[in-house]
Amino acid sequence: MEIVITGGAGFLGVRLARTLLGLGQLARAGAAPSPLTRLTLVDRVAPPQELLSDPRVTAVTGELNALLQDEAGRSAMLKPQTAIIFHLAAAVSGECEADFDLGMRSNLDATRALLDACRALNSRPMLVFASSLAVFGNSPEQPLPATIEDNTLPTPQNSYGCQKFMAEQLVADCTRKGFIQGRNVRLMTVSVRPGKPNGAASSFLSGMIREPLAGLRATCPVPGETAVALSSPARTIEGLLCAARTSDTDWGARSAVNLPSIQTTAGAMAEALRRVAGQAATDLIDWTPDPAIARIVTNWPAQIRATRAAQLGLLADTDFEAIIRDYVRENPNAVKLPVSA
Amino acid sequence: MEIVITGGAGFLGVRLARTLLGLGQLARAGAAPSPLTRLTLVDRVAPPQELLSDPRVTAVTGELNALLQDEAGRSAMLKPQTAIIFHLAAAVSGECEADFDLGMRSNLDATRALLDACRALNSRPMLVFASSLAVFGNSPEQPLPATIEDNTLPTPQNSYGCQKFMAEQLVADCTRKGFIQGRNVRLMTVSVRPGKPNGAASSFLSGMIREPLAGLRATCPVPGETAVALSSPARTIEGLLCAARTSDTDWGARSAVNLPSIQTTAGAMAEALRRVAGQAATDLIDWTPDPAIARIVTNWPAQIRATRAAQLGLLADTDFEAIIRDYVRENPNAVKLPVSA
Numbered sequence: 001m002e003i004v005i006t007g008g009a010g011f012l013g014v015r016l017a018r019t020l021l022g023l024g025q026l027a028r029a030g031a032a033p034s035p036l037t038r039l040t041l042v043d044r045v046a047p048p049q050e051l052l053s054d055p056r057v058t059a060v061t062g063e064l065n066a067l068l069q070d071e072a073g074r075s076a077m078l079k080p081q082t083a084i085i086f087h088l089a090a091a092v093s094g095e096c097e098a099d100f101d102l103g104m105r106s107n108l109d110a111t112r113a114l115l116d117a118c119r120a121l122n123s124r125p126m127l128v129f130a131s132s133l134a135v136f137g138n139s140p141e142q143p144l145p146a147t148i149e150d151n152t153l154p155t156p157q158n159s160y161g162c163q164k165f166m167a168e169q170l171v172a173d174c175t176r177k178g179f180i181q182g183r184n185v186r187l188m189t190v191s192v193r194p195g196k197p198n199g200a201a202s203s204f205l206s207g208m209i210r211e212p213l214a215g216l217r218a219t220c221p222v223p224g225e226t227a228v229a230l231s232s233p234a235r236t237i238e239g240l241l242c243a244a245r246t247s248d249t250d251w252g253a254r255s256a257v258n259l260p261s262i263q264t265t266a267g268a269m270a271e272a273l274r275r276v277a278g279q280a281a282t283d284l285i286d287w288t289p290d291p292a293i294a295r296i297v298t299n300w301p302a303q304i305r306a307t308r309a310a311q312l313g314l315l316a317d318t319d320f321e322a323i324i325r326d327y328v329r330e331n332p333n334a335v336k337l338p339v340s341a
Numbered sequence: 342m343e344i345v346i347t348g349g350a351g352f353l354g355v356r357l358a359r360t361l362l363g364l365g366q367l368a369r370a371g372a373a374p375s376p377l378t379r380l381t382l383v384d385r386v387a388p389p390q391e392l393l394s395d396p397r398v399t400a401v402t403g404e405l406n407a408l409l410q411d412e413a414g415r416s417a418m419l420k421p422q423t424a425i426i427f428h429l430a431a432a433v434s435g436e437c438e439a440d441f442d443l444g445m446r447s448n449l450d451a452t453r454a455l456l457d458a459c460r461a462l463n464s465r466p467m468l469v470f471a472s473s474l475a476v477f478g479n480s481p482e483q484p485l486p487a488t489i490e491d492n493t494l495p496t497p498q499n500s501y502g503c504q505k506f507m508a509e510q511l512v513a514d515c516t517r518k519g520f521i522q523g524r525n526v527r528l529m530t531v532s533v534r535p536g537k538p539n540g541a542a543s544s545f546l547s548g549m550i551r552e553p554l555a556g557l558r559a560t561c562p563v564p565g566e567t568a569v570a571l572s573s574p575a576r577t578i579e580g581l582l583c584a585a586r587t588s589d590t591d592w593g594a595r596s597a598v599n600l601p602s603i604q605t606t607a608g609a610m611a612e613a614l615r616r617v618a619g620q621a622a623t624d625l626i627d628w629t630p631d632p633a634i635a636r637i638v639t640n641w642p643a644q645i646r647a648t649r650a651a652q653l654g655l656l657a658d659t660d661f662e663a664i665i666r667d668y669v670r671e672n673p674n675a676v677k678l679p680v681s682a
Contacts, residue, residue, distance in 0.1 A: 153493065253483035
């Protein structure tokens with residue numbers, strides 16, 4: 001089985017690639033498991049050497065839109081035998097709010113070009129689309145319900161969420177038309193992400209844990225009582241794999257499935273960090289309000305009932321402290337402060 | 342005040358143009374009424390001579406996407422002083438289902454190009470977008486609720502509905518960003534339309550009344566018990582004008598407003614025709630099932646609660662027989678059968 005990951009050099013893409021290579025096989029849409037023969041990682045930068053050294057891995061490096069405009073780029077990425085595409089590549093929320101046209105190109109046009117290329121294969125490949133919690137937005141003129149359900153009407157309050165929601169519609173219609181076998185999956189904010197801050201408005205929700213553990217100062221730009229819905233990297237990858245594995249019948253509607261999330265607050269996250277790494281860690285957090293970020297993040301919902309995900313057997317993280325301890329175990333070189341047992 | 346109508350030579354565009362020219366002025370978004378100084382009708386064909394002979398009317402003839410790609414076309418259509426754009430131009434449902442790419446170009450790309458051109462004016466013009474009931478679709482894996490509300494999640498079951506729903510999102514985000522003052526309005530199936538059948542799956546809902554009144558045979562491709570939600574031409578124009586006139590505060594959410602509709606059945610429509618023009622008229626209807634059309638039309642909702650529209654003072658038609666009698670009065674040359682008083 002040949003699998004493609006767009007955004008394959010990003011944090012989630014690399015983690016998904018490692019997981020797939022470790023599994024060595026995948027069962028597509030309820031079919032029997034099939035061995036992974038080729039994993040193509042598409043991104044603007046090359047993936048880590050550890051992945052490139054696996055003989056099953058091919059890297060295609062370039063801007064997704066540009067690759068898809070070009071016959072050579074398309075055929076390097078997608079083969080007639082490509083079975084599954086995980087479409088993770090995107091411009092993030094902060095970038096899209098600052099540059100409307102960039103967001104439209106990266107999140108709508110690139111997805112459309114990818115769907116066109118999949119359709120041209122004439123083989124109805126599986127496409128798992130990573131949409132986002134950010135499709136939901138609260139506003140004075142249209143308050144969100146207290147609890148978000150799978151069938152709650154998204155009313156995006158930022159361009160990233162709007163573009164993701166439009167792309168969901170296109171994935172659904174291309175599925176209905178039989179061009180692809182599509183799965184719309186709404187990812188929650190992933191925390192704790194390793195690595196560096198990115199342009200996502202939610203970037204601080206990893207940074208406020210990751211940086212102090214590394215002995216560095218971090219900023220929390222929202223008040224401690226700000227409620228957030230998070231998912232660990234492990235649960236997020238589980239959700240993407242589940243989408244690819246589930247049969248059409250079990251998956252059901254073409255509209256998006258909200259992944260499970262743990263509901264917590266910025267303050268409770270800092271408290272969990274204190275339990276793991278002590279006051280020395282939490283003292284490194286500067287609680288400096290940033291109205292631009294707060295406006296985006298506080299308009300995302302914090303209570304989400306993931307009914308369809310639960311029916312598919314997907315469970316939420318139950319404990320943010322456990323998520324921090326997973327991060328510490330998985331990223332020993334990035335942790336400089338002493339950690340309690 | 343300068344106003345633009347895309348699809349300005351179509352049935353609704355012409356009727357809207359006549360209404361605006363008759364009013365002679367319009368109050369934009371709660372402001373004081375301003376006299377109509379120029380009405381630009383954009384369409385692939387020229388509007389009727391009666392409109393062209395009005396000194397306030399300008400016709401811009403061409404394919405909307407092509408006009409908007411071209412600086413000369415854009416500046417012929419849109420001026421810095423353009424106050425209101427009614428965006429009615431679209432490929433219809435049957436066409437879009439037969440030709441996916443045509444629908445994407447006509448309904449998504451053209452709307453996007455129009456929004457880009459509006460944004461480039463830097464004057465935040467009012468844009469009233471004619472979306473459609475067709476955003477809602479019923480399917481076995483995702484049944485529609487018995488009653489559609491303004492905040493019901495659309496799950497389009499045809500490409501036309503999907504494209505209209507994506508365009509709604511773009512209009513909403515461009516409004517949020519301050520590029521335009523946008524109004525998303527969902528039109529119901531309009532009946533009785535004068536003129537000729539078109540490629541809309543719902544075309545028969547006018548044809549089964551219009552053709553028999555003209556002494557011609559007509560086909561009803563769905564069973565008599567098929568429920569439909571309709572709006573008269575007059576109520577539909579009322580809805581579009583209301584959107585342009587209503588202040589941002591009164592309009593509220595940027596998500597779409599469902600216009601009011603009368604809920605009836607194909608059989609009850611034929612019965613109303615019999616009361617107006619007798620058995621001689623209804624004998625001209627061939628009840629010949631067409632699975633392709635039935636699949637589209639029977640998946641549209643028939644019970645729609647238009648709460649926001651009612652709050653704006655918009656009322657539904659109450660009687661389909663009265664709609665037929667309006668058609669007879671407004672189109673005397675198209676009626677050949679004797680009509681009861």
